[in-house]
Amino acid sequence: MKLDDTLQEWRARDLAFSRDPKHDSLLLADFLAAGEGILAALPTKQDRSAAELELASNVHGLSRDARRLFLSLHAEWLYDLLTCQCSLPKRIAELAYEAAGACPGLVPTRAQIEQESKLPQKYKEAREIDQGLLFQSWLAIPRVALHLMRSMLLPTARALGLLERFEKDGVIELDTVVLCHRDNAGHITFHNTACLNAEDNLFVEDLETAVDLVLLSQSIKVGVMRGGIMTHPRYAGHRVFSAGINLKHLNGGKISFVDFLLRREFGFINKLLRGLRPVHAAASDRGPFLDFQKPWLAAVDTFAIGGGAQLLLAFDRVLAAEGSYVTLPAAQEGIVPGFSNLRLTRAVGARMARQILLFGRKLWAGEVDARFVIDEVVNAASMEEAIARNVADLSAPAVIANRHMLNISEEPIETTIHYAADFAFVQAIRLYSEDVLNKTRFAR
Template identity: 25%
Template sequence: MSTRNGTTASTLRVEADPADERVAWLTMDDPARLNAMGRRFWPDLRDALARLEADARTRAVVITGAGEKAFSAGGDIASFAELGDATAKRAFQQDCMRTFAAVEESPLPVIAAVNGFAMGGGCELALACDVVLASETATFAMPETAVGLVPGFGVLRAPSVIGRHWTKLMMFAGERVDAATALRIGLAQQVHPADELRDRARALASRMAGAAPLAVATGKNLVNAHVDRGEFDHSTAALTVLHSTADAAEGIAAFLGKRPPTFEGR
C-alpha cells in the first residue's frame, strides 16, 4: 500500500493532488497487466479509503488507472484458478463485496476517472463510485459469463443505473459499451477527451471538496438509503456455487489457455 505522499509498496498508489491537497488520487498502477485486480487489491483499496477518511485534509477521492489503455481489465482470472474449496471461494467473494461497499458507503465523494477499458470488476468499481467521468476512449463491459461467472456486484447495481435490459445485454452477451453509449445510458455522467480527463476529474473533485463535508456525507447516505445490503449475501452465495461448477473451471481454463470455452451447463 502506498501512503498519501506516494510511497510505493503495492500496485495501488495513493497520492494527494499537487494542485489541491483536499483531493486524493487512488491509482491502480499495473499498466502492463491493464491494472488487473489481484487478490491484494481488495483489502488494499479498503485500507486506503479508511486512511483517507481518517485524514481531515481529504475531502474527495478520484479512482483511476495508470497508463492510457485501461482503468482496469477487472479481476485477475489466473487468481480465480487458485481458489481452493467453497470456503475460499466464498471468502474471496465476500472480500470483493466488502470493498465495493466501502466505496459506496464512504463519507467522501468518490469519482471514477475511467481511461480506456473498464472490464468486469473494473466496470463494477465504476458502478460503486458516486460519479463516473470517462475518456472518449473508454470501454465498459461485464463479460464474466464468458468464464462461467456473473458480475456479483454489477448484477445488483447496474439495473438501477442503466436498467435491467442493458444489464442483461452486457452480462449475457458481454456487450462492450463505448463512452458515448455509456453517457447515454447513465453509466457515465461526463465524457472528455483522454488528454483532458485528469484535469476534468480534478476540477470536479475540487468542487466537491469545497462543499460542506457533513452535508456531502449525509446526502450520500440518504441517496443510498434504499440500497439493500442483504443482497450481498445472496450474490455471494450464488457466485460461490458458480465458482464450483464445471463450466467455471472450463471458462477459466479456456481463458488462460487462450481458446474458446466449451460449456455443458454443469
C-alpha cells in the same frame, strides 16, 4: 471393505440432531470425519477415475446436506458464540476460520484452504463452497447480517498502522496501488500494470487499505480512482482502469472466495458507498458517521471490464475518455459479477442490464445509453483538468450529506443484505462449476 460399501454404510447413519448445539456439533463432526476418511482413501482429484470422482462428489453432497441441516438449526447460535452475542466486530475471514475451530468439519480450516490454494482450481476439493453455505446462513438472519456488514465497515489494522505516515508524507506506495494526497483529493492509482490492473487477492488487500486511508484522512475531501500506465505489450504507455478478475489467478487456484470474492464486496466497495465506522463505535451504533464518508470519482481510460465496471456503480461521478468502454462479461466468464446484478438494473433499467450481464454488451463512452453509467466523456488529453474540476464540485460542504441520503434511498443496507445472502452461496457454486473450470484453463 470397498469404498462404495463404506459410502453406503455412512449414508445409512442416523444423523439425529437435537436442539442442543453443542451436542449437535459433536454429532456433525463425527459424521463429517467419516466422510473425510472416505475422501482420504481416494487418490488426489487429478488422479481419480470417473467412478472415484463420482464417489467423491457423493461424499461432498452428503456432507453438505448435513452442514445445511446443522446451520438451519444453529447458525445464529454459532455467530453469537463467535461474536459474544454480536458485541465483538469480526471480519469475514476471521469468522470463517473461527467457525472451523468451533464446529470441526463445518467449514474448512485455514490449513485446508492454504493447502488447496497450492492447486489449480480444477484440482481442488471445492471446500470453499462450504464457506459460502455458512455465510448464506448467517446473512439470512437480519440481526447477524447487519452486525457483519457493520463490522466490515471498520478500518483495517493495516490502514490504521499506515495513517500517520500517510498524513506526514502524503503518499503511500503499496504493491498494486499508489495513494497520493493532492490538493483536496486522495488519488488512488491502480498499478497492477503487467496484467492490465486485473484484480487478485493482493489487489483487494491494497485497495481496501487505500480506501480506508482516504476515508480516515481529515484533510482529504474527495477520493479519486484511476488506472495507471500499462507495461502490458498491447497497451504499453496507455492508462487502463481495470480488466476485472485475474483469470490466470482463478485458473491457478489463487483467487480466494473469502479474501477476494466476499471481501471486495463487504470491504472496500461497501466502504465506498457507506464510509467507515469509527473504531470507537459501539457494535449496535447505526451511525451515519458523516465525518467518515467521502464522495468518490472514477476516471476511466481505455476500458473498465468486469470488476472494474462493477466499481463504477458505487461511484458518485464517473469520467471516461473518448473511445473507452465499459463491459461486464460475467455470463461469459461464468461467475456472478459481485453486486452488479443489484445495482446495474437500478442504473440502466432491466432490459439493458440483461443485455450487458447476459449477452456481454459493451457501453462505449459517448453512446446515448452510456449516460446511465458514465457522467462525462472527455478528451484523453483533458482528463487531468476534468478530474480537478469535478473534485472541486464534489468538495462542496453539502455533498457528503446528500450523497449519504441518496445512497440509503437507492440501496438501503437491508436491500444489500437480502441480495448478499444468495450471492454468498451462488458465487461459491459458480467458482467451482464445470464451465468456469473449463473456461479459465484458457485464460490469457
